[in-house]
Amino acid sequence: MAKITDNTRNEVKETVYSFFIEECEVDASALNDQTNIIRDMDGDSLMFLELIEIFKKKYQLNIELKTIGKYVVKHPAETVGELIDMTMLIIEHENRIVNLE
């Protein structure tokens, strides 16, 4: 399990923002926690999967994509902020995230 420090959320936020700025070619000033990933940036599941792979490596997470997917289907992250929140939960709970309500 990854150790969550005060700085973890900032790191996650920075990674998520950098990812969308590069992948969706959006201006940093146009991006905020309320930005809708699909509607405002034409985002898709492939982007989410790539981000999860990045965090899996970065924090050495013991996670299976299919397990994470089960949680995501029930709790879809629509905005950048929600995606950051979800990533924090994945880092904290790893595969046990499916047991969360």
Added chain:
Amino acid sequence: MSANRNVTKVGIIGSGKLGADIFYYLLPFNFQLVWKCIDDEEAEKCKVAFQKKLNRQMKCGVIDETTYNAIQQLVYINASNDSLAGCNLIIEAIWEDELLKKELFAAILPFVEDECIIASNTSSINPSKLIVSDKIKSKFVGLHFFYPTALKNIVEIIRTDDTSKETMDTVLDFCKTIQKEVLVLDEANSFILNKLFLEVQNEACDMVSEEILSYRHIDELVDKNLFPGGVFSFFDHVGNDIMLASVRNYAMQSSEPDKYESMIALLEDMCAKNLLGIKTKTGFYDYNDHDAKENFRFETEPANLILEGMLTCLKLAYIFKAMEIVDEGVCSKEMLEYAAKEYTGADKGPFEIAAEMNILY
């Protein structure tokens, strides 16, 4: 992960949502991958996107330099039919249109080896309808991936009367290599998972047409009690034009095609108004604001009794279709329960819901 013994070079045709999804899913399995796009401009876009992802993966440490270089050697993205030469398996994932698919197969055939297996990722057209030459009859098969491929652990293999055992064995072996569970179906029972959910979707459309419940009411009921995503929200995400094309095909394959009239009429109406869903920012819901709002709202909330009654109808549509599938010997109860849960991400499949309703099966 090592490449399959028989299948070493895979062609993927189509760069839409599923074509791209399948390509990226297959990337770590060490196949030689040819990704054929519709034209040079699209191929260039896909190349740039692929390179960007690969560079980022190396930068973030997801892959090392050796893997980065190996992947570059294994992937070829372009628009030419002759690039498919040497493929052992070709997976077509273009627009769900019978004529377009047949034109494509006719165009690639001169470049394809005699032994190459051709698979269509069609979700609603029986594969035998897409066979354009006797030469490929025994090597043609339906291979239906679900989106997003990485998160859905199941694929449907649809064999025609002419699909050879060798083709089936190779495709089964390929699916094992890419870590997918399979549902093997014949054409009389093709696309069984979509047809299972079609019964719930059809029931929901009848309720809307009869003005019993609104889209939101139904989506809330389904999302909370049957499977995540609801019905109309799901349509909007898939695209109402794609749903319409699929439902028309399912109706044609059904012994009761009239049953789907109201569903087809509703989807036709949405398409005529260009309310295609997320891609046009409006469909059954309006996505222009941050919170999706339904485009059609009842002035009064329905009574709980109505909601409960309608939920029972939706559940029964789901359960009875599942029982019919098992009774017809299409697959086992356990497999269908697993596949339904895998497809929807729900905690319970149709048979567990039946048991909760004290319906013994």
